[in-house]
Amino acid sequence: MIKKSYIIFVVTIISFLGISATWVISKANDSIEELPSIIKKVPDFSMTSHTGTPFNQDSLKNKISVLDFIFTSCPGPCPIMSSNMRTLYKQYKLHPNLQFISISVDPEYDTQDVLKLYADANGVDDERWKFLRTDMESVKKLNKEGFMFMSESLPAGHSVKFVLIDEEGNIRQYYNGTDKGSISILRNHINSFLKNFSKNA
Amino acid sequence: MGVWYIIYNLNMQRYFQFSILSMVFTYLLIFIGGLVRVSGAGMGCPDWPRCFGRWIPPTSLSQLPDYIDPEKFNLVLAWVEYLNRLFGALVGFIILITFVLGYLHFKKSKHVLLSISVAFFLTLLEGWVGAKLVDTVLDPITITIHLLLALIIIGLIIYSSIQSYYLIVGNFEKSSNYHPHLKSVIVGILVCLFIEIIIGTEIRGGLDMSRKDNPLIESIILLKMLGPFKYIHTILGFSLLGLTLYLRKIVYDIKFRSSPFMINSVNSIMILIVTQILLGESLVFFDVKPLMQLFHMWFSSLLIGLTVSVFTFWKISLEP
Numbered sequence: 001m002i003k004k005s006y007i008i009f010v011v012t013i014i015s016f017l018g019i020s021a022t023w024v025i026s027k028a029n030d031s032i033e034e035l036p037s038i039i040k041k042v043p044d045f046s047m048t049s050h051t052g053t054p055f056n057q058d059s060l061k062n063k064i065s066v067l068d069f070i071f072t073s074c075p076g077p078c079p080i081m082s083s084n085m086r087t088l089y090k091q092y093k094l095h096p097n098l099q100f101i102s103i104s105v106d107p108e109y110d111t112q113d114v115l116k117l118y119a120d121a122n123g124v125d126d127e128r129w130k131f132l133r134t135d136m137e138s139v140k141k142l143n144k145e146g147f148m149f150m151s152e153s154l155p156a157g158h159s160v161k162f163v164l165i166d167e168e169g170n171i172r173q174y175y176n177g178t179d180k181g182s183i184s185i186l187r188n189h190i191n192s193f194l195k196n197f198s199k200n201a
Numbered sequence: 202m203g204v205w206y207i208i209y210n211l212n213m214q215r216y217f218q219f220s221i222l223s224m225v226f227t228y229l230l231i232f233i234g235g236l237v238r239v240s241g242a243g244m245g246c247p248d249w250p251r252c253f254g255r256w257i258p259p260t261s262l263s264q265l266p267d268y269i270d271p272e273k274f275n276l277v278l279a280w281v282e283y284l285n286r287l288f289g290a291l292v293g294f295i296i297l298i299t300f301v302l303g304y305l306h307f308k309k310s311k312h313v314l315l316s317i318s319v320a321f322f323l324t325l326l327e328g329w330v331g332a333k334l335v336d337t338v339l340d341p342i343t344i345t346i347h348l349l350l351a352l353i354i355i356g357l358i359i360y361s362s363i364q365s366y367y368l369i370v371g372n373f374e375k376s377s378n379y380h381p382h383l384k385s386v387i388v389g390i391l392v393c394l395f396i397e398i399i400i401g402t403e404i405r406g407g408l409d410m411s412r413k414d415n416p417l418i419e420s421i422i423l424l425k426m427l428g429p430f431k432y433i434h435t436i437l438g439f440s441l442l443g444l445t446l447y448l449r450k451i452v453y454d455i456k457f458r459s460s461p462f463m464i465n466s467v468n469s470i471m472i473l474i475v476t477q478i479l480l481g482e483s484l485v486f487f488d489v490k491p492l493m494q495l496f497h498m499w500f501s502s503l504l505i506g507l508t509v510s511v512f513t514f515w516k517i518s519l520e521p
Contacts, residue, residue, distance in 0.1 A: 017499075018492060021236050024281060025491050028240035031277035091414050176270045180338040181244050185272050188241075191416050 033192045036173040042165060043146045047103070047132040050115035050124075055101075055132050057169055064098045064193045065165040066186070068177055069143060071106035071155040072118045081160060081177040086122045088187070089129045097167075097197055098190060100129040105143065106155035107133045147171065164189055167197060209306075213369050216302040220317070220362035223299045226292045227355050228502065230285075234351065235498045237285045239491035243339045245282030247273045249332040258283045289328065296324050296358070303361065312364040320357035323350055341406035348402060349395075352502055356509040363513040367520070374518035376458050380451040386444055387512045390470070393441050394508060398501050400434045408489065420489035431485065438478050445471045448511075463514045470507045473500050 046056045068085065070078040085100055092098045104110035110118075115131040122129070133139075136154075144151040149159040162177040164186060173189060176182035237243055246252035247269055253259050254266035258279040265271055300321035307313040327350045334343050367373065404427060411423040424431065445467070452459045452467045480497045484490070 014496075017232060018496070021232075021239075021495055022492055024236055025240045027277050028242055028281060031275050032241055036272075091416060095416070173272055175272050179270060181247055182270050182272055184244065184338070185275075187413065187416065194417060 032188050033195075035192055035196065036164070036189060038166070039171040039173070040148075042169050042171060043142070045134070045138065045142050045146065047134040047138075048112065050112060050119045050131040050133075052112060055130060060165055060167075060169040062097075062167050064167060064190065064197060065101055065163075066098070066190070067101040067103065067147075067163045067165060068161065069105050069139075069147075069149065069158045070102050071104050071158070072110050072114055073106065074155070074158075076156075077160045077178050081162070082118075082122055084177055084183050085129070085162070088183070088190075089122075089124070091187075092128075092190070095194055096128065097194060098128065102129070102131045103139065103142070104131065104133045105139055105158045107136055107139060162186060164193070166193065210369065212302070212306040213365060216299065216306050216313075217362060217365045217369060219295065219299040219302055220358060220365060223292070223296050223320075223358050224355065224362060224506070226288075226295050227351070227358060228499075228506070230288055230292045231348075231351050231355065231502045232495070232499050233285050233288055234347070235495045237282055238344070238498075239495045240278070240281055242278040242281035242285075243334065244273070245275065245278030245280070246286070247335065249335040250286065252279055252283045252286075286331070289331065293324050293328060296321050296354075299358075303365075307365060307368070310364065310368055313361050313368065316357040316361035316364070320354050320361065323354050323357070327351060327354065341402075341409070344406070345399065345402040348398070348498075352395075352398065352505045355502060355506050359506050359509045360513050363510060363517070367517045372517060372520055373462065374460050374514055374520075377460050377463065377514075377518040379457050379459070379463075379515055379518055380454065383448070383451060383515050384512075386448045386451070387508060387515060390441060390444050390448065391505070391508050391512070393437055393444065394501065394504055397434060397437050397441065398505075400430055400437070401498070401501065403430050404434060405494070421485075421487070424485060424489060435478075435481065435485075438474070438481060442471075442474050442478065445474050460514060460518075463511060466507050466511045466514070470504060470511070473504050473507070476500060477504070 042057055042060060044057050046054065049055050066085070066088065068081055070081060072078075082102070085102065089100050104115060110131075110133055112133065115133060119129065119131050124131075140151040140154060143149045143154065143158070147159075147163060149161070150157060160177050161174045162183075163171055164173045164175070166172050172193075173186075175186040237245075246258065248254060253264070253269055253274065255264065258276075259265055259274065260276065262271055262274060265274055296317075300317050303314050303317040307317075327347065330343060330347050330350060334340070334347060337343050404424075407427050407430065408420065408423055411426060412418075412420065415423060415426075449467050449471055451457065452463055477497065477500050480493055480500070484493055484497065
């Protein structure tokens, strides 16, 4: 026969651990789901996508966007960035409210045809991932003034950050596009934004 | 002679007390480790052993070093992970003291000394695996190794603790004469438990992978999408219950004169296995709640400890 005091002891311990763990889990969940605050608005811009369609600041509206700056002949971090972007693109295939944008920082080489080939090589088969180009001056301006990146040594010196943009066209957070840990946090934030987005829709 | 014997005995008792302390704190650490996992705080500190380059985690973004991406900073997750590390260091220290006491007072008992020595060295290894977890951004296989090492450590501490108790109080199992099947049944339960735990971590890892590939889909649907692992987990769970029922039957048989330690441990194993089946099935049929996952994992570690206890009682019963 198990003693009553033993049962009370076990129940007390389990309850204490359970209540403490519930508190920690709920605090952790709240902190993970907390949306990052607005950094600044993306300024006006005008570009063309790899499919030839125009793309401007209004194209950011009513969608959550993940944006980066790359160039197709980049030997350095771009393949890792595009590979990480490709993974996200595939993982969120059921979420048309999320779009991916890669802006070329070498528009002279990255013609629309080259971008189209690059898109194909990355398995892009719908409208959710767009590769954009415009003239070099506009790219530099958007890079520096719009996203606060260094633009003196483009194309080689482009940022490796992914930028999360909300449905109003506001920059919400920057992530290291070559780092697994950062991408995992980006994934959490995308989930929170999408949940919020579908609630408001 | 008498005074020396008392001091000798007191020292042995001190070892026993510290081994119990090691056991309790290791169990708490396994719980906290599981809590880190279910609350998603595993990467709360992106570096090791410091947290964002500091010995006391930062409380604001301005305290972050330049070489760490600021988006990785989450105050709550950083502190959850860091408290786990601090508690880990405390447990390591307690096991170190236990190991030293074992070395000083149980030189002649290979059962006590060898098991606590291995436990101590595995604890050091466990700290290193913890660092690798951060390096590999929570690689699933490394997570499994981290848990399995913790279970081996707790098993060794319990074995050492009971063996020291036997040397202090004498053979408390001397009147027991257990069923010849007992050893095989206990070993069978232990092997099944380890397989169950490995499959459990596979299910958990698979669920995490599936959640990444299918974001915002309910966990219960993802669980249904997982392969045959979950069925093997359930089947093995019921097999464990069968083995435990048989164990209970042979332990309760009056002719084997089982000790109260043995009877209470076997009853606890049975209660825990039933609880585990209920918890596991409710995860499948209702929802995958983090708190339930945490207790499901933690109870499995308690089961390992109890089974090792039963094994040790049986082993002591063979001693003269």
